[in-house]
Amino acid sequence: MDLSPFQNLIDELKSKKMIVWKNKKKSEIYQIDSALIDDAEGRLKRFAPYFQEVFPETKKQDGKVESVLQSVPVMQQKLGVKGKLYVKRDDALPISGSIKARGGIHEVLYAAEKIAMEHRFVSLEDNYKIFTTKPIQKLLSQYTIVVGSTGNLGLSIGIMSATLGFKVNVHMSHDAKEWKKQLLRKIGVTVVEHSGDFSLAVDAGRKEALKDPNSYFIDDEHSKQLFAGYAVAGRRLKQQLQEENIAVDANHPLYVYIPCGVGGGPGGVTYGLKESFGENVHGYFVEPTESPCMLLGMATGLHDKIAVQDIGLSNLTIADGLAVGRPSSFVGQQMEPLLDGIMTISDERLSQYVRTLYQMEKIIVEPSAVAGFIGLEQLKDAADNPNATHIVWATGGSMVPKDEQQKYILG
Incomplete structure (x- = not known):
């Protein structure tokens, strides 16, 4: 593949600088x-x-799976x-306890409803x-149900499906945390461990599902049902902003910063x-400097035909959760x-934000979940606009064991 037209960008990515890439196709x-x-x-x-009925913690929101x-x-002051x-x-x-409770859980429900309706066990009126x-x-x-995951998608799908x-069966990449594997096994999920990365785990899951007509493969790289489940968040956020009397219009822009792995959740x-x-919302993805797969795929137009390892x-x-080398072509397009x-962010800065968020607000999240804070540093004009609203999308953390949380906040 001829990457010469993108050499300056590739050199920047290879330098592992924290950069902002502006999408010219917007x-x-x-x-x-x-x-x-x-x-x-x-x-x-x-x-x-x-x-x-089955998750009592949802009763206070009448069965809605939603976050504050x-x-x-x-x-903000800091x-x-x-x-x-x-x-x-x-x-x-x-x-x-992660953004995957939107898309992952939705697709499991889609599969369950489809099977139950095909066998006439349920109707829309029930x-x-x-x-x-x-x-x-x-x-x-x-x-x-079969899925490949770096961790949180496997958790959401495992819990809901079981x-x-x-x-x-959850195929886990080498970077998946041990506690996530143990939690899944504890609830009866079969965890298949792989020495390769996310793409290898997904591919293994896809191949397994093809062998069994009673298998349903949840494809994090191409699934419309995952994508649709995540998309419901837009309507719910609109309602939350209205409840807070926060205007979003041409004079009151909304900036949203979302961590990105393969792309399904943020997309x-x-x-x-x-x-x-x-047009009143401005969306930015944030990826690690070692894993800017969506940036690389969208900037070159090659999408899933290029991986970060190629450069x-x-x-x-x-x-x-963001350790993905090859992006979703479906989402990129x-x-x-x-x-x-x-934007890209270094591991060092991720660790700093985890500690700062805890010190400032007593919120403990996974390193992936603080990535969006870099947006406030990189977009100074937006941060200086007194009429703007900024939302950092925190994507996971509440299920992290206490000892792991302590490691995050102590550094």
């Missing part, structure tokens, strides 16, 4: 498939009675932000508490944000007209 002309989001939103509502939007005034600064607390989402009954659980136990009665969220806020980067980072840009 356009005011784009299409959003609202029906895809409607479908996911409807499914999540139908399963709300089921969630209340938290103001962080001390952090970073010198003149507008409003919030953290979207997906690190504390019910059920699996109360979905019916999914707690033995006949449906026995039906679903004949099927296997609760519904599915068999579950789906950005898609939903564009549906809700149009000499290691794909080794403390941000295990969806983001071409929508995304403002992508």
Whole structure:
């Protein structure tokens, strides 16, 4: 492949500097498939009675799997932000404690509903508490959910699938944390460990699922149902901002900074944000300096035809959820007209932000989840706008064991 037109950018990436890449393909002309989001939103509502029954922590939100939007005034002062600064607390989402509780759980529900309807065990008019009954659980136990993951997607899918009665096989890449593997095994999930990275784990899961007609493969690289589940976040955020009386319009722009691995989570969220806020929202992904796969794929236009290893980067980072060498082509192409840009962040800065967020706000998250704070440093003009609202999307952390959390905040 001829990479000479992109040599300056590649040299910057190879230098491991923290950079901002602006997306020149962003356009005011784009299409959003609202029906895809409607479908996911409807499914999540139908399963709300089921969630209340099996996950008591969802009762206070009537079965909605949603996170709070938290103001962080001390952090805001520390970073010198003149507008409003919030953290979207997906690190504390019910059920699996990460952003994957949006897309991953939604796709498991999609599979369960599809199978139950095909066997006439349920209809759209039913109360979905019916999914707690033995006949449906026995039906679903004949099927296997398969996924490849660096950790958090495997957790969300493992917990949800096992609760519904599915068999579950999670293929974990070498960077997946040991405690995540142990938690999955404890609830009866089969964890298959690989010495390779995320792409290898996904490929192994895909091949396994092809061998069994009763297997359902959740494809983090290409799935529309994962993407749709994440996209519902845009509508819910719009409601939360309205409840806080926060205007989002041409004079009050919204900036959102989201950590990026393969791209499904941040891509789906950005898609939903564009549906809700149009040109008044500015979306940025953030990737580790050793794993800028989406930046590399989108900047070159090669998407999944290029990996960070091809330009000499290691794909080794403390941000295990972002340790992805090859991006989703599906997401990259969806983001071409929508995304403002992508930033990179060093492991050292990730560690600093984890400690600072704890010191300033007593919030403990995984290193991946603080990546968005670099946006406030990199976009000084935006940070200096007193009319702007900034949201750092925290993507995981509440399920991290206490001893691991201590390691994060002590450095």
